[in-house]
Amino acid sequence: MELVWLEDLSALAEYGSFVRAAEARHITQPAFSRRVRSLENWMGVELFIRTPHGATLTEAGRQILPGAQEAARHLYRLRNEAQEVAGVSARSLKFAATHSLSFTFFPRWLRSSEAGAPIEAVQLHSDSMAVCEQMLIHGQVQFLLCHRHPDVPPLLAPDQFISKKVAEDVLVPLASASSHFDTSPAALPYLAYTHESGLGRIVAHRLRGKEDYLHLQPLFSSHLAAVLMSMALESKGVAWLPKSLTEQELHEGRLVRALDESWDIPLEVHLTRPKANLGQSAEAFWARAGMDPPSVT
Structure with a gap:
């Protein structure tokens, strides 16, 4: 079993296409297909129904998807906790942000969010909304910064993730x-x-x-x-x-x-995170973020 197989499962379930999922995972489509097949061989069951129009989850695939996503997040949390205990990432925060917010909004917002408590290190991954959502689902980042509209609900499961408005x-x-x-x-x-x-x-x-x-x-x-x-x-x-x-x-x-x-x-800018504990520095940042949301309108 490899961690990337769990991430591939989630990506293919999201995109419904081997080609699009492989692009999102930044590997070739044949290599991606081999990894999905390796996961199915390890599980001993087929997880996807393959058709000329794409791929859909089998009943077994639908059953294990939430657990696979939580397992991937748990492994990344274990790594973050180990690094934090060892002092490797004492105050490091990992963000995924959509391109439109990364260029001008994110630097200003992060400065205002420090609120007298400087952040020692920040990792920003800028990509499309679909890729950013996958990074949060897999636990590769602690926070997702993105635009939201009240009438367009996010694809993230509300029982696993929470968000707050930080700007308009x-x-x-x-x-x-x-x-x-x-x-x-x-x-x-x-x-x-x-x-x-x-x-x-x-x-x-x-x-x-x-x-x-x-x-x-x-x-x-x-x-x-x-x-x-x-x-x-x-x-x-x-x-x-x-x-x-x-x-x-x-x-x-x-x-x-x-x-x-x-x-x-009209849009809202939201900061989204998993409900599970993120560690001391990330939890402290979450508590500060969203106070007096600034407006860019």
């Missing part, structure tokens, strides 16, 4: 100030988020049922808000972008509103 943000439909395309709702070139993006889930929820009115045809897609912002600055279309990421571009007038404020999407 807003998604604004923006385009380049030099854009020459018709900005009427029936003629907007659209820069979209992919399915790996947490912001993509939120925008898709907001626009559901509005497609006929807006006539949005995605011309380009990415899970990175920064990439969509770059495309918008190049006059390639309209993107719903976090104000926390685009403050400078808005201030300089390089990005402007493409639709009125009724199309804005």
Whole structure:
């Protein structure tokens, strides 16, 4: 049994595709498939039903998935506890944060969260929402920092994870100030988020049922808000972008509103953690975080 096999099980259950899960795990698809098969051989049962359209959990797979995820988290907690006792990671904190929050928001927020108690070391892993969720599920990080919307519940099990609001943000439909395309709702070139993006889930929820009115045809897609912002600055279309990421571009007038404020999407920035004890330094940080949530709106 190898720890990576448990992580692979969770990733394939999440993505439902060997190709996409392998990409998220940063290995080749054949190597990923061999590792999943090795886990099934060790278990003595098939955990996935394989079809040309993807992979779904068998009844046995569904039964063991929560326990496998908890086992992976427990092993990482054991490592963290051992390192903390040995003084290797005395005040080290491990975060996963979505790209849109990593660039500008995270450094400012972390400074304000220290609250007179300096953190000796921080590890920040920046990736898509889907990968960040997997890192938290597997116990590879202690905290997940991401955007949330009240009407779009997270994929994390509420009986295993808790979160608190630490800031507010807003998604604004923006385009380049030099854009020459018709900005009427029936003629907007659209820069979209992919399915790996947490912001993509939120925008898709907001626009559901509005497609006929807006006539949005995605011309380009990415899970990175920064990439969509770059495309918008190049006059390639309209993107719903976090104000926390685009403050400078808005201030300089390089990005402007493409639709009125009724199309804005209010967001919350949440810090999420497992319910299990995280160790002394992480628990102390959690207790301080979220006091007087700042607003970036």
